[in-house]
Amino acid sequence: MTEMNDYSGEFKSILTFEDLSKNALIKMLKEICMLYLFMSESWAAVVKERHGEKVSFEMDMENWRRMGPYASQRLREAMNIKGNDVETWFKALQVDPGWGPQVLYHYTMELKNKNHGIFTVHRCIPLELLETAGEAEVIKICREMEEPLFNNTARSINPKMVGRPLKLPPRASKDEIACVWEFKIEE
Numbered sequence: 001m002t003e004m005n006d007y008s009g010e011f012k013s014i015l016t017f018e019d020l021s022k023n024a025l026i027k028m029l030k031e032i033c034m035l036y037l038f039m040s041e042s043w044a045a046v047v048k049e050r051h052g053e054k055v056s057f058e059m060d061m062e063n064w065r066r067m068g069p070y071a072s073q074r075l076r077e078a079m080n081i082k083g084n085d086v087e088t089w090f091k092a093l094q095v096d097p098g099w100g101p102q103v104l105y106h107y108t109m110e111l112k113n114k115n116h117g118i119f120t121v122h123r124c125i126p127l128e129l130l131e132t133a134g135e136a137e138v139i140k141i142c143r144e145m146e147e148p149l150f151n152n153t154a155r156s157i158n159p160k161m162v163g164r165p166l167k168l169p170p171r172a173s174k175d176e177i178a179c180v181w182e183f184k185i186e187e
Helices: 022-051 053-078 086-095 125-133 135-157
Strands: 105-113 116-124 161-167 179-185
Touching: 022 053, 053 086, 053 135, 086 105, 086 116, 086 135, 086 179, 116 125, 125 135, 135 161, 135 179
Parallel strands: none
Antiparallel strands: 105 116, 116 179, 161 179
16 A cells, blocks of 8 residues: 555545655654644643633643653653663653654754763744743743753653753843753762
8 A cells, every 4th residue: 555645635534644654744743743832832821811820830830740751751651762861861852742853942962971961952943932022931931941840851760860951041142052951860
C-alpha cells in the first residue's frame, strides 16, 4: 500500500498513522506541538476572563506543575528513554510536544557530562509574542513560571537535579538569545 503524503485524496473509513508517509507525520506532529501549547493558552485565557489574572496564573502554574512530570514520564516510556541524569532530562525535553523539536523553540543542548548540561534557547516564538504584551508579562512567564516548572519536571527524573537560569529575558534586543539554563545533579 502506498503511503499518503497528505489527506487530499479519497476518504478512508479507517485511517491509521501507518497509512501516512514520514513527511505527512512530521507535518502533523509539528501542528500537534503548536496545538499543545495553544490549548494551554486558550484554557488560561478562559480562566482569566472568568476569574481574573491572579487565579488564571495560579491555575496555569498548577496545571503545568502536575502535567510536566506526567507528560515527561509517559514520553520517556514511549521513547524508551532510561536514566535519571541530565542527559535523560535533555532527551525528554527533545521529545516533549511543548518543546517540539525546533518548532516553537530553536535551541541547542550541550552535555558537559551525563550530570551537567547547558540548554540554550536561541529563538523563542512564545517570548516574541510575550514581548508585544510588555516587560511585566515577560517577567511573569519567563521568570516566575518557567524556573519552578522546569525544576519540578527535572526533579521528577532525579530529585537532586537543579536547573539554574544563566540568562533570562527581558532582552535588550530581539537579536539576543532568549535564555540559557544550566542543569546539574547536585549531591
